[in-house]
Amino acid sequence: MRKTGSQDRLKFIKPQEPVLVETPPVSDDWLHEIKYDGFRTQIILDWAGARALTRTGIDWSKRYWPIVAAAEKLKAKSFILDGEMIAPDADGRPNFHEMHSRMAWNAELLAFVAFDIMHLDGKDLRPLPAIERKAILWDLVKPAEGIIQYSQHVEGGGADFYKAVERMGLEGMVSKRRGSMYRSGESEAWLKIKCWELGNFDLLGIKRENGKRTEAIVARDGKYAGSPSIALTKEIRERLLRRVRKAKPLPPAGLPKAVATADVEWVPPGFKAVVRSLRGEPKLRHGSVKEIRED
Template sequence: MRNAEPRLKFIKPMEPVLVLEPPLSDDWLHEIKYDGFRVQLILDWAGARAFTRNGHDWSKRFWPVVAAAEKLKAKSFILDGEMIAPEPDGRPNFHAMHSRMSWNAELLAFVAFDILYLDGADLRVLPAVERKALLWDLVKPAKGIIQYSQHVEGGGAEFHAAADAMGLEGMVSKRRASPYRAGKTDAWVKVKCWDVSDFDLWGIKRQAGAETRALMGRDGRYAGSAALPKGLRERLWQRVKAGKSPPGLPQGVPQGVPNAIAGDDVEWLQPGLVGTVRTLRGEPKLRHATLQGFREKE
């Protein structure tokens, strides 16, 4: 006989706000920022399901995790977490996600970092630190395909430094007393680590009343822009006055520079310059980036 109770529904996830420095007070929990797909696991009387951050049912793609969720000792729950493709050392490999979803889903893992509902009780009003204790009781020892996101309390700067040294994307910090509220909120913040790497330096964008930016590319594609410190700006401007490319994009640069970027206020440089850029790790394009220096391409 079919159960008369309605099935549990997907809940819009809580989203962290990006900040550039970790919170320093002791009323924050700090966790690794896992590089994967945000997933919500739901178990009710009809079985388990897995939903993406936008509420799409991807249970078939994540079937081994869904099967493992049905073995947890609870009648119903809603778990929030990240689906990752872990390497042997446990670090997530985002580039392996798609191939594992298609061919080796049993090599995925779900890292649970919050619990919203358990056996008839809505837990969202509880403090984050209490929700995590209930989550641990449910998923422990959490060494298999369903894992647990460990946290530390306080010491945000030290935690961020450790994540950076390990080559991780960043960290997420949560106020220990915060309830779970859908959407973006500053009760959760994400702090990314920084990368310093080389890009092709294509041009300079100067706008009245706006910051001067260096336009960068990589492998023939537009990668974004970087802030241009005053000393470097003056050196680059001397190069522009000494001779620049004809109007339009430098020869050999393909499509990909947005129309809003490639305007009359851009001075395109002669090809052959490499710029060293400091930028947030794990972003598809340069973000909060700053040009550190430039040199001739070898």
């Protein structure tokens, strides 16, 4: 391991990013963690003090000042921690919708969940296996309580871990090869598996193009929410077309320009779409329409 010069400030390291997959790995060669719904954050401590940086290296220390203060009390001269800044509810579950409010008014109610460590006291730990880095991280931030927490993991049993995460209503999980080193950028040594949810949306229109998937244009609470894929049965297609031809509806107001100007068969009010999509996304992602209902 190489040493860091005592007078050099530790520099931001581009984070390692997981690859999104549909199912968790089943091999015992993987360790599994909860995917926390918050803001990816890097905590750096060196001779000049601690600071908190965003996923892209922007200094947000003033927004996260209680965590920065707590980091300076950990028993180390220097370190770089990788983790997620969250707004935990009373039961510990991350509440992403509370993030901005707490950052502005109640930063002491935030928490930093550390899931990796890249540097410690002048040593670059990135070449070490993930399972060894986790042990070093635990020794630094134990006991896993308070404003700086440790991301617990299990080894093996990925399918069962996913079921437990899904039952708890969490966003998803991250699986990491236990022997992998830390590499910046997207890497298949880290996998992201998100849970699915069903939601009710207003069906605004149907977009069909030759050679492309058919998409539903949907909204929630009057706001455009996305364009999930839709498989139209003959019965649904004929029912929609009858209503469209009779009402001749126009594009609703407030749609993105690219959507409003697209070749879409606009649907009159009264149709609802039940959409399956990835949990915890601000916009529908990997969405598909499972059912269409008419009020």
